Amino acid sequence: MSLEFSDKIKKEVLDIIARYPEKKAALLPVLHVAQQEFGFIGEDTERMVAGLLDIKPVQVREVVTFYTMYNRQPVGKYHIQVCSNLTCSLLGAESLIDYLKKKFNIGLGETTEDKKFTISTVECLGACEQAPCMMVNFDYYGDLDEGKIDKILDNLK
């Protein structure tokens, strides 16, 4: 099965590639686009991106496994990433993580059966003044407590 970008996405990707004097430099942004499009970076995606940028698939794998934001397996529609670093922990992140696990009845790194939510922990998100905080896909939510979490997540379609 060979994967391809749609024409619209391909144009976006070509615009990205044009920003750099070397095609290879577009790898990280293009992988983000691919992840948005296909949900995760699988082997097919690795090869397709490698072909697009004139690099070897092994170079793509090297990058995908180095950076934490690239998912090598599919994740739920909403990827809940809770910060477990110092300040958030000082302000109760640990118990919120436990709460989330109980709420959805899954462990860390796991996805709900309806494929809607995945929970992970991440390192510092750079929003320590709103600790404890979490990132759902790309949206930041801070000053959390169990009630707030319920309000935010229950409203997500």
Place this chain on the structure above:
Amino acid sequence: MEEKLLTNLFEIKDSFTIDVYLEHDGYKAVEKAFQEMNPESILAEVKNANLRGRGGAGFPAGVKWGFVPKDVDKPKYLCVNADEGEPGTIKDRYIMTHDPHLLLEGIIIASYCVGINTAYIYIRGEYENVALRLEKAIAEANAKGYLGKNILNSGFDCQIYVHRGAGAYICGEETALLESLEGKRGNPRLKPPFPALVGLFQSPTVINNIETLSNVPKIILNGADWFVQTGLPKDGGTRIFGISGMVQKPGIYEMPVGTSLKDIIFKVAGGMKDGKKLKAVIPGGMSAPILTADEVDITMDFDSLAEAKSMLGSAAIIVIDENTPILDVLKKITKFYSHESCGQCTPCRIGTNWINKTVQRIAEGQGKIEDIDNIIRLASNILGKTLCPMGDAAAMPILSIVNKFRQEIESYIGN
């Protein structure tokens, strides 16, 4: 009321749009730089202001720009370090969110000074929404002719692109940032050669922090002397202090360099939360050695903190209370560095993981008394022996905590 050099527009509605920015002397510095000054006079101004880097290392920006050779037949690049991964640090996010044009103006002036036509803002992948705002601001600046070809009829071209990272603290290190920008793993490079000579795509490159560049427009508008008058003689201007942890009012506060740490915690940030007592403070982001409650009577500037064997770093203050076991703090620190190690060099790759395993074991109640000296020994074997500063960034806080809170850690052993 102290003058706000960087955050003065933050509270204004739509401050991030170019129209509002222009209403508040926006892009006047660019106009002055292009129409009344030249690259040499701009460099002299920034050098005289002794603008020190606000990313962590504190290297003077003017000196850094001066390292780039003038006549080379390669394109030069500016990389703006918006990776902001140092735990506790939040300031750059605020600048990019509330006053992106201030940053863009600084980038344009810096590029004009050094002869750079392409600038990349390397922004951490998690800041996607911030990246979108930056891209919008760049489009606005292009539309108004402050970016693009022949800016203000000067014959000078400049373009800024936003490049997203993907979750790696190490990419905040300047050479790892370059590697990541080139589409590779974020492995720091051996220095020499230095980026000013061999940087991005083998070309001369300047790498500056967001806050550093954001100071440039006002330095150009008001002059180096004005900048030096705020703050301290060798360390001028303000810092956007980020404060978080067990305080009433966590957040960002722009204050002159040299403000007392005690004042920031107990006056500006409203003091301890819920009436707790102070136990320790990390003054400059997680990589800064910890200060005990007795050591917070100190001014927040590079030299004072260096003398106290800590560092100003990213001016991110984390306040820890007496109810927090120091072992929990240590656990988070060792886990972080072990997770973020790129894995290239032996001491950091294996040492951070070894120390982390030991600390986790102590936290689980399986510690032995020899573990503490072992941690000190291992951290000392990392300190100064690694390829990049992250080894020191890991070893120094660990050593400071184990040395200053040794008794408390010993109490967790044998329980």
Place this chain on the structure above:
Amino acid sequence: MVKIFIDEKPLEVEEGITVFSAAEQAGIEIPHFCYHPAFAPEGTCRMCLIEIEGVPKLELACAEVVRDGMKVSTNNAKVVEARKGVLEFLLADHPMDCPICDQAGDCKLQDYYEQYGMLESQFSEVKEKRDKKRKIGQKLIHDQERCVLCRRCVRFTREVTKTQELGVFERGVHAEINILEDLPVDNKYSGNLAQICPVGAITDLDFRFQTRSWFLKSGDSICPLCSRGCSISVDSHRGFYRFKVPKRVYRIRSRRNDDVNGFWICDIGRYGYGYINENRLGQILSKNDRNEAINWEKALNMLSEKMKKVHPMDRTSGAVLIINPWLTNEELFLIKKFLIENQEFKNVYLIDIPDGEGDDFLITTERSPNKRGLQELGVKTKSLSSDKLPEKIKLVLAFSPPNIDAEGLASVKAVFDLAETKILFTSHENDLSNTADMVFPTAVIAEKEGSLINIDGVLQKFSPALEALGDSRPEWQILIELAKEIDTNYKYYNQFSSPEAILQEMRKEISDFGKKSD
């Protein structure tokens, strides 16, 4: 030139070299893993840290360029402590595989451990578990637990073969060298990966569990399997007293030669040493005295008698000489002087080794080691496969190469079928030995002394890397003995006590011989 001090010893060295190279010149080897002279400094193992006077932090010897007046210490207390620290980190994550690891005895980790006396482990954690015994190439076994992440292998596939099969995946302590599952290491130089790995992370399947490195002795030689003439190291077993060892040569490794092959050899040369061990002829065979052991003196006597019997009138048409392009320059010179000129063998044929696939790196299409020697000596030969044979052959002397193939054998047999007296010089047993009247066992290049000229005209001298098998002798020795018996100018050969002497004589006669030599 700059003047520096290493461990208080003054040295004058070229500008621009690293402290590591300068130390090497002073006979000091600074411990290292990731450094390899074929690649730019990597600086990641941190083992080569040294102290420079006036510099507070320890610096890397592999990357630091010498400066005039620099004072370096490679073994003071601070340096040794740093070294021990790095070593301890590596050992902490290293499995206790020495008893089953092929690298044992040849392993940098073991060597440095021994040197720095690390005896007690202070590692109380659980070691990381990783994948072991994975086949990542046709001849390569990979063990991720033993890997010290020096990345020499990755750099090799990136910079030398440019095939880039290997990469570093994951981050931090989980970083591992790996391939994509369906893209294993698949290039003609893969064996070099096992050789450059400083520990037993990448090992050679060919050598796996065969023997221990301390039972082997290394000898320098030249690879004869194509015209490149790469410098190699032949590792042969020292032998046991009590029982016979199944092989003589256990492996071939590359040897550095900046004029010929750089640091590398191809897999054909590396794994093609079976001919040194297998099917060797170790004794003289004579059709007449099959039941009696015959010694060299008697055999050469018999041969000289047979040769004298051929009437001078018959020499021109009825005497055939078959030679091969494995013969050394010295042997070819003797053949020219003695057999072709003095004994008037006019029908000289060459057993051609068929061409193979070359590449733009080391492998040449021409698969014989000394065609150039033939050319430079001006030895004219006819092709056995295409040129006409004389109708009646009184005597044929055939020098058969070690890797003669079926076609070669058939073409020699065709000559043998037409000949009255058939003399064979061969290193290996083959069908011809049954039909020949006398068979003389010869040594192979790895067992000989002599010189060869490679495809670029570079003359390379070599000495025996191991003893000749059984009773076999190098062709140059046989030819001199024979010449002394029947050459009219036999005294001429008394000066040739060694191939070196022959080469000197060659250079006197042919002024330009091996012009591009070492």
